[in-house]
Amino acid sequence: MRMRFTVAIASVVALGSSVPVLAHHSFAAEFDSDNPIDLTGTVTKIEWMNPHTFIYIDVENEQGKYENWALEMGSPNGLMRRGWTRNTLKVGDVVSVTGSRARDGTLKGNARAVMLASGERLFSGSSQPGAEPQESN
Amino acid sequence: MNKFIATLAAAGAVLAALPAAAQNGAAHEPHASEPPTPRFPDGTVDFGGDGIWDQPWITDFGRQLVGSDEIPFLPWTKAMYDYNKSTNVAYDPQGFCLPPGGPRSMGTPYPSEIIQDFAHERIIIIFEGGAHVWREIHMDGRPLPNREDVNPTYFGYSVGHYEDDGSTLVVETTGFNEKTWLNFNGTMHTDELSTTERFSRPNRDTLHYEATIDDPGAYTEPWTIAWDVPWAEGLELAEYICQENNKFLIDLVDELGNPFFKKVPVE
Numbered sequence: 001m002r003m004r005f006t007v008a009i010a011s012v013v014a015l016g017s018s019v020p021v022l023a024h025h026s027f028a029a030e031f032d033s034d035n036p037i038d039l040t041g042t043v044t045k046i047e048w049m050n051p052h053t054f055i056y057i058d059v060e061n062e063q064g065k066y067e068n069w070a071l072e073m074g075s076p077n078g079l080m081r082r083g084w085t086r087n088t089l090k091v092g093d094v095v096s097v098t099g100s101r102a103r104d105g106t107l108k109g110n111a112r113a114v115m116l117a118s119g120e121r122l123f124s125g126s127s128q129p130g131a132e133p134q135e136s137n
Numbered sequence: 138m139n140k141f142i143a144t145l146a147a148a149g150a151v152l153a154a155l156p157a158a159a160q161n162g163a164a165h166e167p168h169a170s171e172p173p174t175p176r177f178p179d180g181t182v183d184f185g186g187d188g189i190w191d192q193p194w195i196t197d198f199g200r201q202l203v204g205s206d207e208i209p210f211l212p213w214t215k216a217m218y219d220y221n222k223s224t225n226v227a228y229d230p231q232g233f234c235l236p237p238g239g240p241r242s243m244g245t246p247y248p249s250e251i252i253q254d255f256a257h258e259r260i261i262i263i264f265e266g267g268a269h270v271w272r273e274i275h276m277d278g279r280p281l282p283n284r285e286d287v288n289p290t291y292f293g294y295s296v297g298h299y300e301d302d303g304s305t306l307v308v309e310t311t312g313f314n315e316k317t318w319l320n321f322n323g324t325m326h327t328d329e330l331s332t333t334e335r336f337s338r339p340n341r342d343t344l345h346y347e348a349t350i351d352d353p354g355a356y357t358e359p360w361t362i363a364w365d366v367p368w369a370e371g372l373e374l375a376e377y378i379c380q381e382n383n384k385f386l387i388d389l390v391d392e393l394g395n396p397f398f399k400k401v402p403v404e
Contacts, residue, residue: 025227025229025231025232025385026225026226026227026229026232026321028225028226029224029225029226029227029232029389030227030385030388047382049381049382050377050378050379050380050381050382051234051377051379051380051381051382051383051385052382052384052385054382054384072384075377075379076375076377077247077265077375077376077377078247080375081372081375104388104390
């Protein structure tokens with residue numbers, strides 16, 4: 001526990017001097033960190049592209065209808081360093097995604113982490129400040 | 138998870154109590170356990186190796202000041218800084234996949250590689266992010282040209298030399314265009330900008346970067362920033378082509394709610 005506390009302190013001190021993100025544009029201009037999303041659905045499309053990878057998932061809403069969400073992740077180079085490969089996700093996989101919804105209210109969000117069908121959870125290179133714990137510097 | 142958040146909050150309180158000076162551009166204190174600074178046979182610092190410089194976060198220049206507490210804005214740069222803040226820095230040129238330019242290139246959260254080409258008396262710095270660009274530093278002893286004699290560019294015209302018995306690379310740059318922001322946070326500059334950068338490597342795993350920004354068109358006096366960039370042993374640069382599918386721009390609207398780029402109706 002003491003070790004974890006030390007790591008947390010290091011993280012916050014680092015946050016104080018800089019913003020850990022993987023971004024080419026402003027997170028706050030597009031997404032609302034006060035509007036979190038936690039979605040589970042079936043992958044319908046994967047765009048393994050720059051500057052942001054997008055995955056699209058069909059999510060059942062409260063009315064029982066399926067809606068297709070677009071979820072922004074980091075760039076392929078950044079995702080690769082977080083353990084992703086182009087084979088990590090496949091169309092038809094059921095995944096859970098946590099993150100923030102777009103300010104414009106559309107079915108778009110910024111993914112912070114993705115729980116894969118295998119149960120493995122990977123950070124997805126979110127551009128949200130502080131989205132990922134930092135264990136160094 | 139709640140425990141983790143509570144821990145963060147507690148750590149935040151500790152942080153708030155720290156003197157501001159301790160957070161600003163603090164020089165890196167080498168530890169005995171860190172691998173030593175790599176050097177060439179003549180003693181000159183080697184900025185390369187089996188790895189890359191892996192800047193993990195966006196660097197806020199206002200929090201990395203050396204020798205002062207505030208950026209010395211002129212009224213117009215302060216007004217633009219406030220405006221850019223009010224728009225959540227939506228119009229950051231780097232969001233348009235344009236190069237960072239200037240010291241921001243070392244403060245952008247993508248890796249870089251510094252190649253010291255002694256045979257051809259130049260240094261090339263390759264940036265994985267920021268539009269997948271590079272800059273060249275002339276090391277053949279040529280003088281820094283007058284700003285008026287250089288065509289303005291994103292990275293400007295750079296000449297460098299070593300100081301401190303080869304431990305510090307000093308780079309002077311002029312001839313910047315006005316198409317970049319100095320900083321993610323919306324600090325702007327004019328083409329009167331010149332910079333003096335100092336690169337050193339106190340141990341294998343740390344690049345200490347310092348830059349003095351001199352722009353009488355934008356600031357009342359020169360100001361200096363500094364931070365450390367960590368080394369990632371064993372990693373290599375990867376491809377990143379920002380322009381490929383920039384949905385951010387497609388969806389970007391201005392303050393009146395109009396598309397930032399005019400949409401042309403399809404006939």
